[in-house]
Amino acid sequence: MGTVRPVDLKVQPAPYQIRYSVLQKIVKTLEKFEDATSNAGKRAIELEASVARKSGSGQSYRFNSSVLIRDLIKTRGKLEEPGSSGLRSKRNGVKDKLTKAAVMKSLEAILIDGPTLSANGYNTGNLGEVDTVGCISAMGSERDFTTCIRCNSKFDKIKIMSPATCRFHVQRKRYNRETREGEYACCGETTSSTSFLALGCKTLPHHVFRAETFEAMSNISPFRNTSDVDGEINVLALDCEMAFTSCGYELIRLTVVDFFSSEVVFDEIVQPFGEVIDLNSEFSGVHTIDKSKSVSFAKMLELVLNNKMINANSILIGHGMENDLNVLRLIHKKIIDTAILYPRGKFKSSLKDLTFEAVSKRIQTGEHDSSEDAKATMWVLKAKLGIPLQQSVWD
Structure with missing residues (x-):
């Protein structure tokens, strides 16, 4: 048999040498179960190409290829369908039973490594020793200028609750290939427009900011490291909704969903530390925070950080979850x-688009819902791994 090489693809999920190495492993695996007259090389090329096309990153490619080789060994070279790979396989026409242990093994294989987490904005250090000082005292009494993340105006944090004119566009501009200029989806204004709306289609009476460093976040509330919390092994999908307050960008709702039962195990409105400036209701879905019907940040942590819920042994699933864990102050x-x-080329895909592509479900058609988003992230992962979305009974 001559040397087989991977097919060229427009978007490469992994470097050529890695794909070449994987292809050779697939060939050797097939040769163990197929007779000498079969074309193991040709079939291996097709299988590797199938894995490469459905993998959006080097990490997912390595995981998907390892699953393929495992299934080839398990089924003695027979798969449920050409080019398929996943947790379920068919042997003698009967599907293997999908077990919790098998799913756990597959989930552990795609855990994101520390350097990748750090590169994507996750706090992987330990800032838990920083004392909580509160946002007002953390700002100090001296003038502290920052940039409004909505309108880009410079303002003094100390005067954040003073009336101001914050004019901005609700949605980011996108490049229109036909007109060859930037266009704001929220109002249709273009970057070349000279109308009043070109400055922004929405005006609010306060500027807002967002802490950009872990140290700045810790000045309001310290980070907690879940490695200090012992507990049961579990898998949880979570999503947060945030608002702008006098302290910056804060958590106002947390939803946690159990991966195996698909049940919502926690869903509460959370009181922020600062005075509310903008609840971002059109995105957060939160219109009011009633202290009698909501929980404090400290109480929320007490309820979710324990041996039954989020602990050192938990696998947490989310989409762009660095934002969620940062407002939760969790490491x-x-x-x-x-x-x-599952990125989109060089950029991260939106959960809305990814959910529709993976499970043909439409989400975020109106206001965001952290419960819907947490479940959607779970659906995407299950679909990618070949886990039935409706399965809730496990061995």
Whole structure:
């Protein structure tokens, strides 16, 4: 048999040498179960190309290829369908039973490594020793200028609750290939427009900011490392909604969903530390925070950081979850982030687009819902791994 090489693809999920090495392993695996007259090389090329096409990153490619080789060995070279790979295989026409242990093994294989987490904005250090000082005292009494993340105006944090004119566009501009200029989807204004709306289609009475460093976040509330919390092994999908307050960008709702039962195990409105400036209701879905019906940040941590819920042994699933863990002030090691695993070329895909592509479900058609988003992330991962979305009974 001559040397087989991987097919060229427009978008390469991994370097050529890695794909070449994987292809040779597939060939050797097939040759163990197929007779000398069969064309193991040709079939291996097709199988490797199938894996490469459905992998959005080097990490997902390595995982998908390892699953393929495992299934080839398990089924003695027979798969449910050409080019398929996943947790389920068919032997003698009967599907193997999908077990919790098998799913756990597959999830552990795609945990994001520390350097990748750090590169994507996750706090992987330990800032838990920083004392909580509160946002007002953290700002100090001296003037502290920052840039409004909505309108780009410079303003003094100390005067954040003073009336101001913050004019901005609700959505980011996108490049229109036909007109060859930037265009704001929220109002249709273009970057070349000279109308009043060109400055922004929405005006609010306060500027807002967002802490950019872990140290700045810790000045309001310290980070907690979940490695200090012992507990049961579990898999949880989570999503947060955030608002702008006098302290910056804060958590106002947290939803946690159990991966295996698909049940919502926590869903609460959370009181922020600062005075609310903008609840971002059109995106967060939160219109009011009633202290009698919501929980404090400290109480929320007490309820979710324990041996039954989020702990050192938990696998946490989310989409762009660095934002969620940062507002939760949590440091966690076992992370599966679908935005990292399944990017769109050089950019991260939106959960809305990824959900429709993976499971043909439409989400975020109106206001965001952290419960819907947490479940959607879970659906995407299950679909990618070949896990039935409706399965809730496990051996």
